[in-house]
Amino acid sequence: MGRRIDKKRSVILGYSYSSPMGIWLSIFFVVPLSIIVAYSFMKKGLYGGVINEFSIKAYKDIFNPNFLSTVWRTLWISVLSTAICILISIPCSYAMARSKRQTLLLALVIIPFWTNSLIRIYAWINFLSTEGFFNNLLMSLGIISEPLSLIYNHFSVILVLIYMYLPFAILPIFTVIDKFDFSLLDAARDLGATKFMSFIKVMIPNIKSGITTALVFTFIPMFGAYEVPLLVGGMDSAMVGNIIVDQVQKTRNWPLAASFSVILTIVSMIGVIWVMRTSRNEVKMKKDNKIAEETFKKEAKV
């Protein structure tokens, strides 16, 4: 009896302990999100704002070919940049995990975070522009005679996106590789696998959770990127984030901006759910560990 009361009390206590978090999330996450969803189903006001009438026009407007091509561009740029980020991160993290100067390398990855992202983007503009450092260097070395157009195109958007979000890919992958038992690779080689096969068959499956996290951590912010295409992109490199800002500030079609935001949120949520599933499997594995420990103890007793 006493136990049941305790259990009930601990549930109440649990809720009360987590209430600050609940309140915080409600105010700063649930309420704004609800407003956006609500706006996306309303009619647009003449000079911005919304009219309190139900409409799905905003969602129909998304299918405007101009917008669709931007959505498509956003998608392929994000997918490509994410893929390149991951491909760079795996060898980087591997080297970091095996290095003796791990702390230093980790610091080098993290330190750029301390600088404002706008400043870092302007640094890239300086670096890539026609009169910029890179072109000047190549010209003075006599490798090229005319400046290369390195900026205000898809190339520069992808390059800077990769630069901005690389740490988000490196950190989770580094964490799993750091915990990875490298003797497994020896074992795979010993059992007949080539270097490449042992990487594919043993390393990748065991660092999968880190790769998934990295995928989501880089893809989601890239998909919603705004300042990078705005500052280093060309006329035709606008992404969904830029549409939203334009719809709020210039065209003043708030429901359309809201509907795009809802789409972005849904895409992000799919990603988050995917990560949660992978990590839930890991929690399950930890539980399994506990069970195994108990069976082992029993066995030891026998």
Add this chain to the structure above:
Amino acid sequence: MVDVSLVSTPKKGVSVTVANVTRVYGGSFKALDDVSMKIEKGEFFSLLGPSGCGKTTLLRIIAGFDSPDSGDVFFDDKSILSLPPEKRSSNTVFQTYALFPHLTAYENIAFPLRLKKLDEKTVDERVMKYVRLVQLDEHMHKKPNMLSGGQKQRVAIARALINEPSVLLLDEPLSALDAKLRQNLLVELDEIHDKVGVTFIYVTHDQSEALSVSDRIAIINHGKVLQIGTPYEIYEAPATEFVARFIGETNIYDCTVLSCEQYGDEYMCLVDVPALDTKVWVTDWDPQDVGAELKFTIRPEKIQIVLSDEKVAHMDHLNVFKGIVDEPVYSGFQSKFYVKLANGETVKVFKQHSTFLDDGPEIEWKDSVSIAWRAVDGYLVKEKD
């Protein structure tokens, strides 16, 4: 225990020759220093030494994870140094098992076969053969984190054997297990060796493991091979002071050879032992030069101990001392006595307990005792390693 009939015709493995292998780390630390040995076909051979002695380095060189700075390694008469690990006909049982955590026990064992892209039926037949060999039928669909230490060990052994290697390398495979389980697995390992019949190279720092299963043992310290021999030879005739101290327990003293003469198959020497304030008769397998500075060693269990009013059986070349029991330690099947001699030197004596009636009067703390040993039970070893 192990159903050995399930494994097909035994293969005989290969002989492994290690020729003058030297491995230097960081420019100066010699992990292996001119190591040579020949391991016979089908032999259960142990590399024994304290941690950091170089035994694991040697195993990794044989497996292909490390390469020597000089020297060569042969399987039969072919050098294998140029082959990557996956091309060598050796397989390894790792100290931490190194089971693939994302695969079940079954898939771990099947891993080498899957790499060869064998068809499902062949894979299943062969995996099941080894699953039964190591008695894992019940647990084969569990992931490694659901298995106990002993079960993981069995998976690791089955996985290493399924490629039918000619040499099985075992890197301290039992060190993570508790003592009882270790004993059982050791016996099973020996049975598996008898049936599979391939060359086993077993790395351990546990002398009792090595003594109980090996055909021959190499004692390694500071990257050098100190002695290679059967467990009997190593225990009864240690080559150096280090070997004598490392294997079992012993009393060891500086001595000077006073005389040495042929005595049957062996040599009977009279040596002066300053620590005991006396001369001691001792036999050795090799003749020793008069005046040589050596170490004299006598195993505690070879010393007879009686209360001093009892008579010690008299015979030739018997060394007898009187002393006082400083510290009796009862440990079940035997008692250990630390006997203090008149000059203050302490001698370790182990007395094996027999039946109650045959055991003689109990020897207690502060009792005056006589201790005695025959010349043939002592041994002379080289001073320096």
